Amino acid sequence: MSRTAPSAPEPIWLPDPAEAADSRLARFTDFVAARTGTAHADYRSLHAWSVEDLPGFWSAVGDFFALRTTGAWDRVVDDTPMPGTRWFSGARLNYAEHALRSGEPDDVALISADESGATAYLTWGELRSRVGALAGWLRRQGVTAGDRVVGYLPNSAHTVLAFLACASIGAIWSACGQDYGAEGAAGRFGQLEPVVLFAADGYRWNGKEHDRRAETAALREALPSVRVTVEVPVLGLSPAGYGDAGTVDWADALAEPADCVFEQLPFDAPLWVLFSSGTTGTPKGIVHGHGGVLFDHHKLLGLHLDLGPGDRFLWYTTPNWMMWNMIVSGLLMGAAPVLYDGSPAHPGPGRLWELAAAHRVTVLGVSPGYLQGSAKAGLEPGRDLDLSALRVLGCTGAPLPASSYHWVRDHVGPRVQVASTSGGTDIVSGFAGGAPTVPVWPGEMSAPLLGVALEAFDRDGRPVTGEVGELVVTRPMPSMPLRFWNDPDGTRYREAYFGAYPGVWRHGDWMTRTAHGSVIVSGRSDATLNRHGVRLGSADVYAVVDELPGIRESLVIGAELPDGDYWMPLFVVLEPGRALDDGLRDTIRAAIRTHASPRHVPDTVIEVPALPHTRTGKKLEVPVKRLLQGAAIDKVAGREAVDDFSALEYFTRFARA
Template identity: 65%
Template sequence: MTVHQESVSEICAPIWAPDPAATATTQITEFTALISARTGETYPGYRDLWRYSVGRPADFWSAVVDYFDVMVDDVPVDVLPSTAMPGARWFPDARINYAEHALRHSGPDAAIIGIDEHRSMTEVSWDTLRGHVGALQRWLRARGVGRGDRVVGYLPNTVHAVVGLLATTGIGAVWAVCGQDYGAAGAQARLGQLEPTVLLAADGYRWNGTEHDRRDEVSRLRDAMPTVRAVLRVPVLDRWADADAPAGEAEWAEVVAESVEPEFVRVEFNDPLWVLFSSGTTGVPKGIVHSHGGVVIDHFKVMGLHNDLRRGDRFFWYTTTNWMMWNMVASGLLVGATVVLYDGSPGYPGPQRLWEIAADHRVSVLGVSPGYLAAGAAAGLHPATQFDLSALRAIACTGAPLPAQSYHWIHDEVGAHIQVASTSGGTDVVSGFAGCAPTTPVWPGEISAPLLGVDLQAWGADGRAVVDEVGELVIATPMPSMPIGFWHDPDGTRYREAYFDTFPGVWRHGDWITVTERGSVIISGRSDATLNRQGVRLGSADIYDAVETLPEIREALVIGAELGESRYWMPLFVVLVDGSVLDDALRARIVAAIRSEASPRHVPDDIITVPAIPHTRTGKKLEVPVKRLIQGRPLGQVTGVDTVDDPDALQYFARFAKGFGGSDA
């Protein structure tokens, strides 16, 4: 049994609709014409094209390869011999290289623009980028790095990280990176799994106006990874010059001083490209391995068909190297777009910082988090009048469900012509499941549609697709960017358990979603954090949508904890805006909002003020770890403190749980 507010297909009219004159020249329109010419059929709307893409996946992805002129050797006649999952192999025996596509552009115009908190800017042309990548490849090869070896980065979001990615993968080696907000132990828990040969490490990073020297952490990290034969020292704070490099360490400036033409090794289509890591909030971070070919064709689709990016556009998504969006940003290079990198706090020196960057650098597509948009609204920003955003055509948003009020705020304060491109995806597939395209309308609080080639459905417990009802997010046919496996999982047991145990042969992602009658998608939260009252399920996002619109509430977190003896406790934790008080009147308004806008059955048992809500480093609320603490699990078994954006907030909940009756944290 499920709760749903109303027939979502009747909630409202679109807040944004495509302009036929503008969409006529988009890449997705050109691509649709290609498909029509091949099939002899017409595809009058996006949903028609989507049905083709999931109904005939081999034909669709072959068309992506042709449309974007993807360089693949030995393309097989049958590009997808079997759609069985897990284990589907795309383009078997074909050969390809990710970096070759990212660097097939040249010229003096900017490929990458790097910006830091000091407002200094580094602009790297396509020609300079190619020269730096080739020089780093030469240095790596001289240290014995070759196909299948691992090169890792302990780096902030600077140009150096992108050069490291392209140089490594260009020669067929495997890349992984994490940010320096992790200490040596946290970085080693991720990168050390790979037994890397070479480490690229910065001397530190800047955050919120403070410089963080990480040279000691670099030394500890190297000592903790005995397979590392060489370290390349990257200057971000310019502190490496304080001491001579020890044996086995080299300086960035010396390595890239001479421009060298890059070389590319075309590897098997399904060979490993990079390793991304799960958040580690419920155990040791999993190393998720993606393939060269799967990423290339999927990211061409996302960047070209969905974002309509091409040469001359500028693509800026606020991220760190810890998040899969960093990999997506790097893939803007595939379509020739200029990628903008910002290393620092999005709120420094104020909540307007990302808008300033978008204006200064004529950004076409801007990616931010729901929290950043909410902070701008709370601060009273008026981006349309404060900044020149005339080049901006879309604001993308992911990391958490985007509430309806943020759509209205963008419409009113950024521009009615701006498309709100709310998206949902994951590190697991280093891509999106649902999002938008230039040809899809936008409804407040909803994601416009499943992405092309993504057979996204909502399934009930009986394994049947449901419409206009909450169900499990599943992917019913293979995607090219699904992992080729987990690191150190030789028989695939952990991989199968992670995605295919609930519905054999079908990917279950772990989110509650609604697919509406019109084809849009609503994310209701993680299914392992579902609020289940007497068999009636509700996603936590529905509670947040109701509560976080109240002016006194800065943020909220809700859990449903089974406490034994059939006891179920559902508290709502709230962070109040400065000066607000949780009195009886505010409690009554919170309850009324939940009753009317979410579900009368899901009024919380208690409403409790807390100083802060803990999140993952990518901004997701730590609902499940907090639930586990309340159920009595010690903090050390619930999550690693280094995976959390605010360890003090998590420690607060650990102390709360201890006083509540949980285990000693």
Template identity: 45%
Template sequence: MSMALTAPENLTVTWRPTEDQLHNCRMNRFARWSEQRFGRDLPDFRTLWGWSVTQTGEFWQAVQEYFDVLGEGFADAPVLVDDAMPFADWFPGARLNFAENVLRHATDPALRHTPAIIQVNEDGEHDSLTWAELEAHVASMARTLRELGVGPGDRVAAVLPNIPEAVIGLLAAASIGAVWTINSPDMSAEASVRRIRQLEPKVLVAGDGYLFNGRAMERRSHTAEIERELPSLEATIFVRTLEPTRPAGMMADGDRQRVAFDDIVATPAPVDYERVPFNAPLWILFSSGTTGEPKGIVHGHGGMVLDSLKGIALHQDMGPGDVYYVAANTSWMVWNTLVQNLLAGAAIVTYDGSPKVTGKDHHFQIISDLKVTMFATGAAYLSMVEKSGLDPRRGRDLSSLRSILSTGSPLPPSTWRWVHEAVKQDVHLGSDSGGTDICGGFLGSNPMEPVHLGYLQGPLLGVAAEAHDDDGESLIGQVGEMAVTRPLPSMPLFLWGDGSGERYRSSYFTARPGVWMHGDWITVTEGGSYVVHGRADATLNRQGVRIGPSDIYDALQDIAEIEDCLVLGIEQEGGGYWMPLFVVPAEGAVLDDALRDRICGTLRARASARHVPDEIIEAPGIPVTNTMKRLEVPLKRLFSGHADSKSVNRDSVHNPEVLDWFRDLATTRRCTQAA
């Protein structure tokens, strides 16, 4: 089968490091240190990356030593005993603690009394926790967890928004060797229970609610519903946000009193960290769960410490003096980048309010007010502000903003240009691609090379990422499925409940032994930059030619009358193929014949005739997961008849009423075809 790739528009450079930036970035300093330490010649990013994937053990030893990771046994432990994937064996015999390595910054006199967490409200009011206060709160909560019977390996589950209490809970659980997991309270109780119950948590951390778009979102009854469905639960730590003086109340069983979070942190406790084996579980993240039971992905203390320092400190060049902001839903792995930035010594901003409370560009007000140096967001948010016509600079000071990380989906070239024109000309805008699977990145930004419009700069250090064809051969300049051929310490320790490892292997190692297949279509260029075309299982196939859905979304980005859209490729009985485009018109726009003609003409001009859909259908919205990703694959299965109408879990969908509309349409279409 042939592979198609739309030719790159150009090789426009959108950002280039200055000589000063190149010389002083942490990645360059790390390279110079590594040259001395290991006798290597590492003059630029490409040689540094080559060393990182050919001398895997030496590279990860360098990360551990350069950042002086706190722990014991590193000097005596081999880095990598068995590098076969899956289940590569990292640093056997070494012990450490993720929380200890985060809170080491509280012992630094230069940082101890500076902000570690800045909590901002919808009205712009904000409060700060210093590093010293964060350390004290974590110690107090850790003591309470121990008193409640929680020990190493026990699970602590949270249902909280993006607030400081969630960060404190994660660090407290980690500090005693317990395993953390978190869900956003905007998910239904049923959806949270589907994820949490399988872990058999001892303690639940939940709250009375939060404010969103000026409204109080009550969650006491939500918390009680979750408590009732968790037979393993021994205690609930209750965060009082809406009614701080109201008693925490009884647990749902009526026999036990909840423990108020504010009472816990008001009582000082000694700092005490439980050092655990390098591969001890730290937290559990969940897959979206749109078509089955959510997959519990277990990451370890050691892997998250090393990969976070590499990704945050080296690639994003973040550290003391920086302020990191991402308004992430706590069910999305991007929320974990908050604690990863703390690990690097940067301050973080937490915000659980509406992104549009004062307008679609509200995040830029927070960036201005709090002197944010790095902003992370989904590509869809940047495109939304672009289409709104708002000027994010108006009345604001964005001079502190040094970099923007766009993730979640490919960034359209028009939005890429808009960021440099409308936000900041010299901002380092990078489009990064990673996943919940490794709680980090595979491809993305680096501070040592220029950025080219429409391209990801390259692989991250340690990531041996290639594009493979169906025979497992590496491709250059052609579309292939992303393959990772060397192990990473951030790869999952295991999947929860997968004692045999079969689900792990079937999730990532189906093509051939020892090669991680991530399921994205990518192109590796001759120059070593990358293009991500979308999920392999969402790929379109026209006359034997594969097309990435992102090619269509990018082409239509400049049509202001389109609020959102989604394309599907449906194999039909008898060998037919149906490619509909679902369009959500912008406010005041009408999807008439003239707009349909413009859509088709634009696709022919900016892509090819193969990209023109068979049918353009108006939709009330586009169904997305709770992490705002399009449900292309589940919808494809619905329309193909490979799944019944109940196989997509409504509780895993951000806008289930829109999913219902698509279900009804799929059912009607199948009935019509059968008749």
């Protein structure tokens, strides 16, 4: 790679010495020193040990958090190269047992809020009781370990209860939100051949109630393996009754009390199946295991986010996205997840800040777009709301520009730590992010996460520092997928992550390891802007353009054309009342030339009415590029994978013109 990283900026946030010394990460560091006889003076030393001694590190995580295993195991990790590495062979455990073991019976365990303004609280006693009752009902339906149970549900307490009940008996869970139509949900669930379907009557979004009973009926018809459907009354609509195989009301499924009984499962027993976005074909079912998730989420939430009993944990998400799984794992730490079902901008752009204040949230997670939207709306959450409980602001989904770090400091609070994180559905965890003992630099992730052997590879497969390279992981992680669903010989799995560098995980992002230990992610490597041999991540362009007044958002692609030319257009969506005139075009070009790269000034700037995204908010750069190169729309993305398919269709018409 020829583009080098900028010189180190000054940190925008430094750990408070007393708070850092009292963090779980500091206590874990002392715990490691006591058991190994080697002290670690700083995070970089601890991280180096964590990837050099994988058995020592992961066994320390298990012992520090007192994770419960049964059965006999003599090796933490075997010597099989990735993929295929086995962890804690012989150990048996259960994710749900750990999720439900904390908390006094009358303490709040789960908070649910929605657009209607209603808020519901579940105590730890109620949570355990209802999970036990629902698990008992599932057992009476004949559901056993390995069976699949699916949820067509919004982000509500019902979804958490159904998942935990399944996990407690060893059934495999999968869910998607009801913004998917029946066809899109069936394209995922149909692969699993589920035996039980949980389906809500509808959901709320942007001030409207959406009745999904007809879609549920169509979904039920598309899933012949389903023996019974549980109707979940989110909107309070009349029961529908789905098919001759049987329909049960949610209240009836919970009617018979039962204690929680946790099946002791192999470490690599499947816990859930998450699905890829489906923008490059049929969504891939990604299978994760009880043990890998349990260990990794304790590390990420307990050590890096410092979550624990008494904390409130809100991350804006839906069941379509792995962050839903992550926020449920807040229960592992004894923290109370705050579930929000609705638009983050209804009834106004400050909705998430208001929820954080109302519920005394300590760790809040949002998207880069939400922070940029808050800034453009002129919000002053630190001034207008009581955010005194907030100590960590997580951010993921796309690279976070440096300007957003400054906005958080100036308009949310100078002691709020920005924990920008890079990870993914693939590992249902993170590669790089924050830590309570590490500074924060604007535009950067503070450090690789513990246990993650993260490197940037140049084009020859050599690790580089201070240069942009491919994001790779050179040693196994327990949360890497067990397999893809319906991939019996592992071919698709190997091709997805290990085709470029045998035995090394290639994630598909551009990344820089800085000299001061931080990580900069520059966007997807398959959407790289490669002009005249000089490569630039699209995120570098967005960090400049999306901050400009009048620009709502932008999308840039670099398309290789049949005649050998390279065309690099920039598409922009404007704020209402703005026009794309020569003056604004000149402003955009000058900003890119000055603040991103003079070699990546777009060939043309084009206004479009909207941009297409995945349902988790990622811009569809590669599908747009392929459309402009002449591909048919049905070859680049499935309708159900896109938040606004008409926005993608626009680019088909544009390409023809």
